Amino acid sequence: MSLPATTALDGVTIAPSSALAEAIGARDAIFAMTRTAEEAVLRPAETGAWSHALRHALAARIAARNGLPDLAARHAEGAGEHAGLADPGHLPDGDLRIVLAFMDVVAAHPRDVTAAAVAGLQGAGIADADIVRLAELNAFMAYHCRLIAGLRLLAGDSA
Amino acid sequence: MSQTVIHRFTRTVPRWRPRVTPVKLDEATPAQLDALQVTPSNTRVSDYVLVLAHDVETLKVRSPLFNAIMYGRDGLSRAERELGAIAASIVNRCIYCAAVHADRHAQLTGDTGVTDAIFLNGEKADLAPRDRAIFDFAVKLSQTPPAAGPADLQALRDAGLDEGEIIDLILSNALFGWANRLMHVLGDPVRQEAS
Numbered sequence: 001m002s003l004p005a006t007t008a009l010d011g012v013t014i015a016p017s018s019a020l021a022e023a024i025g026a027r028d029a030i031f032a033m034t035r036t037a038e039e040a041v042l043r044p045a046e047t048g049a050w051s052h053a054l055r056h057a058l059a060a061r062i063a064a065r066n067g068l069p070d071l072a073a074r075h076a077e078g079a080g081e082h083a084g085l086a087d088p089g090h091l092p093d094g095d096l097r098i099v100l101a102f103m104d105v106v107a108a109h110p111r112d113v114t115a116a117a118v119a120g121l122q123g124a125g126i127a128d129a130d131i132v133r134l135a136e137l138n139a140f141m142a143y144h145c146r147l148i149a150g151l152r153l154l155a156g157d158s159a
Numbered sequence: 160m161s162q163t164v165i166h167r168f169t170r171t172v173p174r175w176r177p178r179v180t181p182v183k184l185d186e187a188t189p190a191q192l193d194a195l196q197v198t199p200s201n202t203r204v205s206d207y208v209l210v211l212a213h214d215v216e217t218l219k220v221r222s223p224l225f226n227a228i229m230y231g232r233d234g235l236s237r238a239e240r241e242l243g244a245i246a247a248s249i250v251n252r253c254i255y256c257a258a259v260h261a262d263r264h265a266q267l268t269g270d271t272g273v274t275d276a277i278f279l280n281g282e283k284a285d286l287a288p289r290d291r292a293i294f295d296f297a298v299k300l301s302q303t304p305p306a307a308g309p310a311d312l313q314a315l316r317d318a319g320l321d322e323g324e325i326i327d328l329i330l331s332n333a334l335f336g337w338a339n340r341l342m343h344v345l346g347d348p349v350r351q352e353a354s
Binding site: 019020022023024026027029033037040044045046048066067068106107108109110111113115117118122132133135136138140142143144145146147149151153 | 178179180210211213214215216217219220221223224227228231233234250251252253300301303304305307308309312321322323325326327329330332333334336337338339340341343344345347
């Protein structure tokens with residue numbers, strides 16, 4: 001059977017007609033919607049303050065923090081002039097510093113996020129709609145990275 | 160009446176108070192109204208969904224994806240998908256999500272014992288073997304970076320989970336990595352208290 005086209009399965013080796021391939025195929029609608037969601041957070045028609053390139057840089061940064069260097073590299077390819085931000089160890093000065101600091105804590109330590117973090121973004125002049133866009137990008141990447149890590153673990157075990 | 164922010168895990172679902180201004184229905188764009196599924200007979204939309212309407216393209220796919228992962232037919236039982244969601248919510252300390260899904264787990268199983276144990280002892284809760292394997296795997300997958308490994312996967316297999324059930328657990332747990340980062344970041348769980 002053919003597997004659904006989704007980046008969630010990139011880098012996952014799955015034997016055709018295996019029990020894993022069958023289980024993934026039975027959930028093809030979920031993988032298709034995952035692909036649609038990835039487009040919506042990374043390449044939306046309405047970008048607000050965050051360009052496609054910046055979104056890919058932020059996604060690369062989150063993928064790297066989640067131990068997925070190949071996913072990080074693929075997002076970094078779309079990061080254009082923001083490619084330097086893909087390195088999670090790099091926190092540059094300037095307007096984006098507060099955005100990166102927010103994205104870093106939401107990605108790695110969401111339990112530590114307080115109302116002050118959101119108020120800080122608002123105080124820096126970032127619109128509420130753009131704060132929601134940042135949270136959705138971060139949240140989707142948390143889902144996608146865990147889905148990919150879990151499927152790779154499962155595929156490695158099945159091979 | 161004053162509002163108190165809730166910091167302890169509970170099955171009594173709090174109110175969710177947004178930290179950003181929700182979209183106002185009478186100012187919503189046609190695309191937002193479409194994603195909100197507002198019709199003349201259905202104008203009740205939660206503050207949470209009105210907050211997410213700021214990012215309408217993501218909201219549009221989020222609800223069907225959420226429903227497919229949590230309520231899809233076959234595969235892992237609904238209660239065990241809830242356990243995957245609860246594990247993420249414990250790790251990420253999303254009080255609101257933990258309350259909603261612990262309450263749902265208790266309703267589905269007719270038993271509050273599992274979620275009582277989780278709320279009492281968190282990641283070290285004393286659980287029956289199958290729940291233990293599911294909860295441990297999901298707690299580890301919720302770390303950054305995800306820390307579930309071959310031994311955690313083997314524990315799922317030893318507990319009797321098949322490929323499809325394991326995928327459903329990965330999906331439900333990962334989905335709450337998503338949901339927690341919206342609920343816990345964009346709002347506070349509160350209770351009304353007489354002042």
